[in-house]
Amino acid sequence: MSYDFAAMLQTIKDKQWSLADIDWDAPGAETMTDELRAKMRPFMADLVWIEHVGARGFASLATKAPTPEIQEIYRYFHAEEQKHANAELALMKRWGMLDEDGTMPEPNINVKLAIKVLDDFGDTLPLSGLATLIPLLECALDGALVKFLLEEISDPVCHQVFRHINSDESRHITVDFQVLELIGASAPHTLLIETIGNLKPQVIIGLIVVFVPLINKMRDNIVAMGLPEQKLYNAVKRFVTVGGRGKHTKRIPAYHVLKSQAAMVIDRSHPYHRYLADPMVKVTSLVPARLLGKPQSWTEEITHEPVAS
Amino acid sequence: MTLGEFQGELIRGTAWLGHDFTGQRVAVIAPGREAAQIVPEVAATALSVKVFQEEPDWVLPLPVPGPRAVGVAMARVFLRWQVKDPWVRRLLTPDRFGSRRLAPGLGYFATLRRPNCKLITWPVYAFAAAGVRTAEGVEHRADCVVLGPSSVFARTATPEGHPA
Ligand SMILES: [Fe+2]
Numbered sequence: 299m300s301y302d303f304a305a306m307l308q309t310i311k312d313k314q315w316s317l318a319d320i321d322w323d324a325p326g327a328e329t330m331t332d333e334l335r336a337k338m339r340p341f342m343a344d345l346v347w348i349e350h351v352g353a354r355g356f357a358s359l360a361t362k363a364p365t366p367e368i369q370e371i372y373r374y375f376h377a378e379e380q381k382h383a384n385a386e387l388a389l390m391k392r393w394g395m396l397d398e399d400g401t402m403p404e405p406n407i408n409v410k411l412a413i414k415v416l417d418d419f420g421d422t423l424p425l426s427g428l429a430t431l432i433p434l435l436e437c438a439l440d441g442a443l444v445k446f447l448l449e450e451i452s453d454p455v456c457h458q459v460f461r462h463i464n465s466d467e468s469r470h471i472t473v474d475f476q477v478l479e480l481i482g483a484s485a486p487h488t489l490l491i492e493t494i495g496n497l498k499p500q501v502i503i504g505l506i507v508v509f510v511p512l513i514n515k516m517r518d519n520i521v522a523m524g525l526p527e528q529k530l531y532n533a534v535k536r537f538v539t540v541g542g543r544g545k546h547t548k549r550i551p552a553y554h555v556l557k558s559q560a561a562m563v564i565d566r567s568h569p570y571h572r573y574l575a576d577p578m579v580k581v582t583s584l585v586p587a588r589l590l591g592k593p594q595s596w597t598e599e600i601t602h603e604p605v606a607s
Numbered sequence: 608m609t610l611g612e613f614q615g616e617l618i619r620g621t622a623w624l625g626h627d628f629t630g631q632r633v634a635v636i637a638p639g640r641e642a643a644q645i646v647p648e649v650a651a652t653a654l655s656v657k658v659f660q661e662e663p664d665w666v667l668p669l670p671v672p673g674p675r676a677v678g679v680a681m682a683r684v685f686l687r688w689q690v691k692d693p694w695v696r697r698l699l700t701p702d703r704f705g706s707r708r709l710a711p712g713l714g715y716f717a718t719l720r721r722p723n724c725k726l727i728t729w730p731v732y733a734f735a736a737a738g739v740r741t742a743e744g745v746e747h748r749a750d751c752v753v754l755g756p757s758s759v760f761a762r763t764a765t766p767e768g769h770p771a
């Protein structure tokens with residue numbers, strides 16, 4: 299039996315929420331101590347950027363969705379990831395983590411590189427590659443980062459916001475894996491063509507240069523902030539088990555590539571880190587941001603304001 | 608889809624033609640082909656305009672006779688020439704499941720470039736008393752909503768206290 303994407307689209311529409319539904323001045327902000335604020339500020343800034351870049355990922359996925367319903371679902375997911383970024387920025391403002399004019403924290407060079415690659419290649423990446431990468435990142439975000447945040451912070455407004463975000467994310471992960479099943483069930487030659495598309499050298503190099511150091515740097519950042527590495531292992535395990543449970547996902551080459559990639563990322567003793575990932579973090583840190591040019595204007599759309607006049 | 612408790616002015620059908628929007632913040636909710644007609648007219652008098660584009664369509668300066676492919680090629684050139692921002696251009700470019708229509712709209716892109724006019728493609732999911740709520744979590748305040756004739760809201764909305 300095939301999955302009912304139309305019913306899912308209706309559920310997504312019914313579950314919409316707005317920043318205006320939240321009382322951003324409700325009591326609880328005082329639970330944010332100076333020490334916790336200093337510790338969580340870089341974590342929150344990374345989180346906002348992950349959501350914002352994730353939103354851009356769904357925008358690219360929407361252009362290659364296999365059906366009109368899935369395209370419409372991706373259009374909503376694009377907006378919902380933007381909403382998560384907006385809501386998390388509003389939490390940062392509530393906790394005094396933003397400067398006077400409430401501007402978005404500057405992304406690190408690896409995030410800037412990811413933005414550049416998504417702007418330049420995002421819309422040309424093959425569906426199966428992008429559709430596999432996104433659930434891996436969502437499992438990590440949902441299973442590790444957000445759980446960690448909610449354990450560290452007791453502010454009830456934060457928990458209220460993340461009840462909405464987690465509810466959205468549960469639908470994202472369901473759809474992510476159902477789309478993989480749909481892709482995996484397609485004819486073998488389609489998958490092969492897609493894989494050959496995957497192998498365009500400039501795209502492969504672009505992806506390696508950007509995502510290998512990005513993921514290592516993020517991992518180091520969050521582990522330095524106190525996130526137990528076990529949480530990351532569990533998140534990747536979830537990606538492997540849920541994907542393995544499907545009947546057809548296993549037929550997607552990109553799924554196997556990312557599965558072993560993820561296994562290397564969480565295994566610190568793997569030579570991958572010594573010979574590839576860690577040197578690349580160092581090298582990319584030397585890239586002058588001005589070389590990348592101005593990012594596209596979607597990066598200016600983020601806002602912590604629930605209401606726009 | 609309903610218009611909920613929206614308290615502002617509501618304009619349907621072709622009532623926007625020749626209407627005076629002086630001093631109003633106007634939300635236009637329509638597919639690209641209709642927004643291309645409505646927006647320049649509304650922006651001529653409105654204080655500010657937000658265009659909630661439900662889906663993009665190819666827009667031409669003038670109707671072009673001949674095969675559709677020629678029209679699309681011209682629409683591409685027109686878009687490229689008029690809109691320099693690559694992200695905004697992407698938002699205005701039809702996708703493969705969208706409508707196959709070509710629409711005339713000589714002043715559409717020039718109007719969108721004005722500082723008091725903004726293109727929004729986030730899905731509209733509800734109306735609040737004072738504005739429009741979109742799926743990126745923001746409530747966009749508006750004094751007046753103009754619904755394009757084939758907007759999803761024009762088709763299915765049952766206006767409460769808004770005589771059609
Ligand atoms: Fe998210």
Ligand SMILES: [Fe+2]
Pocket residue numbers: 352379436466467470
């Ligand atoms: Fe998500």
